[in-house]
Amino acid sequence: MTLSKMRETGIRTINRVCARCGSHGIVHVDGLPGDVTVMELGKTMCCTTCGAPETETQPNWHEGNAAHAMI
Numbered sequence: 001m002t003l004s005k006m007r008e009t010g011i012r013t014i015n016r017v018c019a020r021c022g023s024h025g026i027v028h029v030d031g032l033p034g035d036v037t038v039m040e041l042g043k044t045m046c047c048t049t050c051g052a053p054e055t056e057t058q059p060n061w062h063e064g065n066a067a068h069a070m071i
């Protein structure tokens with residue numbers, strides 16, 4: 001899924017999870033180009049806790065559900 005597709009569903013953040021230590025965090029991607037895929041982002045993000053060179057990323061689905069609930 002690309003960031004532009006993700007934004008169409010009302011989601012503006014991704015959930016980053018480290019496969020090595022399990023630490024996770026929410027990343028705002030408003031400033032990033034829309035043709036980048038969510039998976040590609042994970043390859044460019046280091047874990048801030050253990051320093052692993054790659055993290056797993058997925059759309060922050062929780063935010064999408066919250067947005068729909070407000071409408």
Ligand SMILES: [Zn+2]
Binds near residue numbers: 018019022
């Ligand atoms: Zn880690």
